[in-house]
Amino acid sequence: xxxxxxxxxxxAIPHGTPTLEVKGRTxxxxxxxxxxxxxxxxxxxxxxGLATGFYLRxxxxxxxxxxxxxxxxxxxxxxxxxxxxxxxxxxxxxxSSLPGWMMPPWDDATRGxxxxxxxxxxxxxxxxxxxxQVARPHRVESVRRADEDPIxxxxxxxxxxxxxxxxxxxxxGTWDRPFWPTYPGIATFRxxxxxxxDYHSPEDFTxxxxxxxxxxxxxxxxxxxxxxxxxxxxxxxxxPRFLQDDVDGRVLFATARARIEALxxxxxxxGVAGLGDIVMVASVKAARDRxxxxxxxxxxxxxxxxxxxxxxTSWECDAVIWCTGFRPALSHLRPLRLTRHGxxxxxxxxxxxxxxxxxxxxxxxxxxxxPASATLAGVGPSARATASLILGIRSS
Numbered sequence: 456x457x458x459x460x461x462x463x464x465x466x467a468i469p470h471g472t473p474t475l476e477v478k479g480r481t482x483x484x485x486x487x488x489x490x491x492x493x494x495x496x497x498x499x500x501x502x503x504g505l506a507t508g509f510y511l512r513x514x515x516x517x518x519x520x521x522x523x524x525x526x527x528x529x530x531x532x533x534x535x536x537x538x539x540x541x542x543x544x545x546x547x548x549x550x551s552s553l554p555g556w557m558m559p560p561w562d563d564a565t566r567g568x569x570x571x572x573x574x575x576x577x578x579x580x581x582x583x584x585x586x587x588q589v590a591r592p593h594r595v596e597s598v599r600r601a602d603e604d605p606i607x608x609x610x611x612x613x614x615x616x617x618x619x620x621x622x623x624x625x626x627x628g629t630w631d632r633p634f635w636p637t638y639p640g641i642a643t644f645r646x647x648x649x650x651x652x653d654y655h656s657p658e659d660f661t662x663x664x665x666x667x668x669x670x671x672x673x674x675x676x677x678x679x680x681x682x683x684x685x686x687x688x689x690x691x692x693x694x695p696r697f698l699q700d701d702v703d704g705r706v707l708f709a710t711a712r713a714r715i716e717a718l719x720x721x722x723x724x725x726g727v728a729g730l731g732d733i734v735m736v737a738s739v740k741a742a743r744d745r746x747x748x749x750x751x752x753x754x755x756x757x758x759x760x761x762x763x764x765x766x767x768t769s770w771e772c773d774a775v776i777w778c779t780g781f782r783p784a785l786s787h788l789r790p791l792r793l794t795r796h797g798x799x800x801x802x803x804x805x806x807x808x809x810x811x812x813x814x815x816x817x818x819x820x821x822x823x824x825x826p827a828s829a830t831l832a833g834v835g836p837s838a839r840a841t842a843s844l845i846l847g848i849r850s851s
Contacts, residue, residue, distance in 0.1 A: 489617075490610055490611075490612075490617040490618055490619040491617070491618050491619065492608075492618075492619045492620075493520075493521065493522060493523055493618050493619070493620050494516060494521045494522055494620065494621050494622065494849060495511060495516065495521065495522035495523075495620055495621065495622045495623070495624065495845060496522070496523055496525060496609075496611045496618045496620040496622075496623050496624070497511070497522065497523070497524040497525065497623075497624040497626055498525055498595045498598075498611065498623065498624065498625050498626060498627055498787065499524075499525075499526060499527075499533070499625070499626035499627040499628060499819075500524050500525070500526025500528065500531065500533060500582070500589040500591060501526075501532070501533020501534055501535075501578070501626065501628055501819070502533055502553060502578065502819065502830075502831050502834055503626035503628065503818045503819025503820075503828070503829075503834050503837075503838065504524050504526070504533075504589075504624070504626040504818075504819075505524070505533075505553060505578065505581055505582055505585075505587060505589075506553050506554055506818075506819075506834045506835055506838035506839075507524075507624050507626060507818055507838040507841055507842055508522070508524045508582075508585070508587045508589075509553065509554055509555050509585055509587070509838070510554065510838050510839050510841075510842030510843070511842045511845070511846070512585060512586075512587065513555070513842075514842055514843070514846040515846070516846070518585075518586055518587050518588045519588040523588075523590050523618065524582075524587055524588070524589045524590065525589075525590045525591070525593050525595055525611070525613065525616075525618075526589050526590065526591040526592065526593070527591070527592055527593065527594035527595070527627075528591060528592055529591060529592040530579075530591075531575070531578055531579040531582055531589070532574070532575035532578045532579060533578060533628065533630075534628055534630035534631075535571055535574050535575045535578065536571075536575050537630065537652070538571050539571075539651070539654045539655050539656065539676075539677065539680075540571070540655055540656045541570070541571075541656065541657075541676070541680050541738065542570065542571045542676065543567055543568050543569065543570050543571070543676070543736055543737075543738070544568045544569045544570075544574065544831075545568065545672070545734040545736065546568060546705055546832070547560075547561070547568060547569075547705075548560050548561050548568075548569050548573070548577075550705045550832055551568075551569065551574075551831045551832055552577075552831065552832065553578075553581055553831060553834070553835065554835040554838065554839065555585065556581060556584055556585075558573075558574075558577045558831075559577065561573055567736060567737035567738075568736060568737075574831070590616075593613040593614075593615075593616050594613055594614070595611055595612065595613045595627075595787045596612055596613060596614065596787055597610075597611075597612045597787055597789070597790050598610070598611050598612075598623055598625070598787055598788050598790065598791060598815070599612070599790035599791065600790075600791070601619060606814075608620060608621060609621075609622075609623050609814050609815070611623060620814075621814065621849065622814050622815075622816065622845045622848070622849075623814060623815050623816070624816045624817075624818055624841060624845075625785070625787070625788060625815065625816070625817050625818070626817075626818045626819050627783075627784040627785070627787070628783075628784060628819060628820065628829070629781035629782060629783055629784055629820065629821070629829070630652060630781060630784070631784040632781055632782040632783065632784045633650040633651070633652040633653075633777075633779075633780075633781055634779050634780045634781055634782050635650060635777060635779065636777070636779055638754075638755075638756060638757060639755070639756035639757070640756040640757035640758055640759075640763075641757055643757070643758070643759055644757040644758070644759060644760070644775065645759050645760055646760065646772060646773045646774050646775065647773065647774040647775075648774070648775045648777065649774070649775075649776055649777070650776075650777050650778075650779070651669070651673045651674070651677060651776065651777065651778040651779075652781070654677055654776055656680070657680040657681045657682075657683055657684040657685070658684060660681050660684055660685040660773075660774060661684045661685065662684070662685065663685045663686070663772075663773040663774055664685065664686045664687075664688075664770070664771060664772040664773050664774075665681050665685045665686070665687050665688075665772060665773065665774045665775075665776060666687070666688050666689075666690060666754075666762055666770070666772045666774070666775045666776070667681065667687060667688070667689050667690070667776050667778060668690050668691075668753075668775060668776065668777050668778060668779060669691065669777070669778030669779050669780070670691035670692060670693060670694075670695045670696075670732065670733075670750070671732055671733065671778065671780070672732070672733055672734055673778040674689070674691070674778035675695070675733045675739050675742075675748070676736065676738060676739060677776060677778055678742065678747065678748075679738040679739050679741065679742035679747065680738060681776070682742055682745065682747045687747065688751060688762075688770055688772070689747075689748070689749065689750045689751065690750065690751045690752065690753050690754055690762070691750045691751075691752075691753065692753050694750060695732065695733055695748070695750050696732045696733065697732075697733045697735060697748075698732070698733060698734050698735060699735070700735045700740065702734070702735075751764075752764065757775070760772070762775070782797055783797060783798060783820045783821075785797075785798075785799065788815070791809075791812055791815065793809055793811050793812055793815070798820075798823060799811075799815075799817060801816075801817055801823070801824055803844065804840070804844050805837070805840035805841045805843070805844040806824070806825055806837065806840060807824050807825060807837055807840065807841045807844075808841075808844060816841045816844070816845070818834065818837050818838055818841050819834050819837065819838075824837060825837030825840075
């Protein structure tokens with residue numbers, strides 16, 4: 456059985472229990488079959504889970520003893536290691552940081568903002584720096600109520616492991632739930648279809664004819680890459696909206712904060728929606744210079760070897776890359792019966808507490824769980840508010 460006490464604080468291991476060393480940490484060789492009692496379980500070891508763990512630790516809870524961060528992946532970095540090879544941030548490193556420790560500067564700023572691997576390295580060092588002792592790989596399959604007591608415990612269950620917690624923070628993000636739209640002919644197209652979640656590099660499409668679907672940043676960056684190796688067509692539901700060249704994540708977050716303050720004061724504010732959608736990172740600027748950033752209206756259907764528009768025109772292609780976004784990964788919360796239309800109603804003092812199950816908190820899924828909470832720079836306030844609420848309830 457996989458050790459469900461990985462990252463367990465040494466003081467919690469009974470004297471005489473057989474132990475072994477894993478990456479410098481002592482863990483049980485024989486984990487108990489029953490659910491291990493703990494104060495808080497954080498599900499997800501990406502940026503939202505790490506930020507929440509940071510604030511729980513700063514509030515006095517001991518990682519591995521009082522709370523545990525459980526991650527499905529076999530390595531640090533959350534979803535970042537699974538993104539495409541050429542992905543880059545929208546902002547300098549200093550504006551893309553989690554609470555407590557700034558992301559180290561990207562050492563080749565002349566090539567643009569920090570790349571994926573720099574982010575992975577930062578997140579790896581972050582969890583080591585704060586000794587968060589992330590338990591991995593353990594994919595949580597269910598969270599359920601231990602009994603009918605409304606202030607009792609929640610059971611968090613993964614294969615071979617289970618925890619009994621007073622509070623659960625779900626921070627699983629969206630990467631595991633790519634959204635695939637439905638179009639006529641999608642099942643009969645003989646070429647390759649993949650979601651942005653499965654795209655890796657333009658070399659996979661060398662010499663091919665490729666359609667990129669979507670009007671956001673992922674679509675623009677992937678189009679920019681693939682167009683260097685393949686003939687491309689870009690299709691969107693509405694004309695893409697490009698930000699000014701000098702607008703990056705710094706401006707976006709400042710604008711988002713200004714909107715929050717304005718709404719709190721009863722004033723109207725367009726927020727980032729008034730600026731545009733697509734950040735002009737270096738690769739997208741280069742694609743513009745090559746004349747690539749010309750979007751066509753959305754096609755009406757797919758045929759066996761092409762995409763076809765309502766006016767009768769078509770374009771033969773070898774592959775379609777669907778850059779159509781993601782949905783919250785909440786399947787592990789299904790036993791609680793809280794999900795409505797793909798989301799769980801949240802609120803309370805933190806803005807992240809499940810309204811129908813106050814022992815559950817959701818962090819990092821997007822604006823509905825906190826402004827910009829799905830980003831490195833934006834998740835901190837939601838994580839802090841969540842940890843503060845949990846710590847306050849615990850001490851009351």
